[in-house]
Amino acid sequence: MGYGSGDVVKQVSCELAPGRVTALVGPNGSGKSTLLRGMARLQRLSGGAVLIGDSEDVAALPSRELARRLTVLAQSRPTPQGITVRDAVEFGRHPHRGRWRNRDTDGPAAVQRAMELTGVAPLADDTVDALSGGQLQRVWLASCLAQDTAVLMLDEPTNHLDLRYQVELLDLLRELADDHGVTVGVVLHDLNHAAQVADVVAVLSAGELVACGAPADVLTEQLLTDVYGIGITVTADPVRGCLDVRPRPRRASVRHGLHAEPALATA
Numbered sequence: 001m002g003y004g005s006g007d008v009v010k011q012v013s014c015e016l017a018p019g020r021v022t023a024l025v026g027p028n029g030s031g032k033s034t035l036l037r038g039m040a041r042l043q044r045l046s047g048g049a050v051l052i053g054d055s056e057d058v059a060a061l062p063s064r065e066l067a068r069r070l071t072v073l074a075q076s077r078p079t080p081q082g083i084t085v086r087d088a089v090e091f092g093r094h095p096h097r098g099r100w101r102n103r104d105t106d107g108p109a110a111v112q113r114a115m116e117l118t119g120v121a122p123l124a125d126d127t128v129d130a131l132s133g134g135q136l137q138r139v140w141l142a143s144c145l146a147q148d149t150a151v152l153m154l155d156e157p158t159n160h161l162d163l164r165y166q167v168e169l170l171d172l173l174r175e176l177a178d179d180h181g182v183t184v185g186v187v188l189h190d191l192n193h194a195a196q197v198a199d200v201v202a203v204l205s206a207g208e209l210v211a212c213g214a215p216a217d218v219l220t221e222q223l224l225t226d227v228y229g230i231g232i233t234v235t236a237d238p239v240r241g242c243l244d245v246r247p248r249p250r251r252a253s254v255r256h257g258l259h260a261e262p263a264l265a266t267a
């Protein structure tokens with residue numbers, strides 16, 4: 001996949017499985033969004049194919065059929081002016097509606113459930129223009145959930161979210177995979193989030209897939225240091241029950257007393 005002059009994602013082969021959360025990680029510009037968009041048919045492929053279900057070519061599916069099976073929370077999306085939160089979440093039901101919008105009997109319940117799962121139900125009648133970045137992010141997530149697809153892809157979904165909603169979002173992804181068998185593919189920058197939520201971590205570097213597997217096999221100090229070009233320490237966090245990934249600053253902090261300086265001679 002690319003943008004005219006050469007491919008920015010090359011020769012990547014990977015599988016997102018039902019009931020699993022696959023985290024796509026890698027440095028800025030490594031091609032994560034491009035890959036996600038390509039898998040969702042938002043980006044043309046210059047070669048290869050994306051297959052869904054029983055090896056059906058995504059390129060050959062009618063748009064409505066694809067939208068019933070796969071949804072994407074993109075990094076940014078245009079926000080229409082003057083519509084309510086409920087209206088925005090209802091967008092997600094578009095592939096389920098008949099021509100006269102009258103056949104989506106599951107729609108109202110799906111919209112309400114999606115708003116409750118994302119914490120935007122109290123905002124249902126507010127206009128989207130007046131929302132904060134984090135609230136808006138949760139509204140678009142609700143719209144994706146209302147679409148009720150077997151495949152859910154998200155591009156940096158924790159952007160704009162405060163700590164509580166970051167944790168709730170990761171919990172929700174786990175719940176969708178564990179309890180509903182949803183196939184989740186998520187681009188994440190925070191490697192601790194990836195360690196916490198993912199069954200599989202795929203690492204992209206300069207458009208190539210350099211590792212793909214269980215977090216403990218992939219999130220190693222050596223690999224991450226090579227890929228990100230900065231010292232990275234990986235330890236087991238017994239409290240959270242997952243890996244703890246920390247970049248090592250090039251200059252250790254003296255101000256906070258974290259760096260053992262040689263004692264200064266006192267007068």
Ligand SMILES: Nc1ncnc2c1ncn2[C@@H]1O[C@H](COP(=O)(O)OP(=O)(O)OP(=O)(O)O)[C@@H](O)[C@H]1O
Pocket residue numbers: 003008026027028029030031032033034035
């Ligand atoms: N619309 C575009 N037109 C031209 N080049 C693009 C476009 N979008 C992305 N690129 C280029 O493709 C490469 C991969 O970009 P992409 O956004 O997929 O990376 P990413 O890993 O998601 O980055 P980030 O972590 O910064 O979001 C980059 O070199 C980028 O400059």
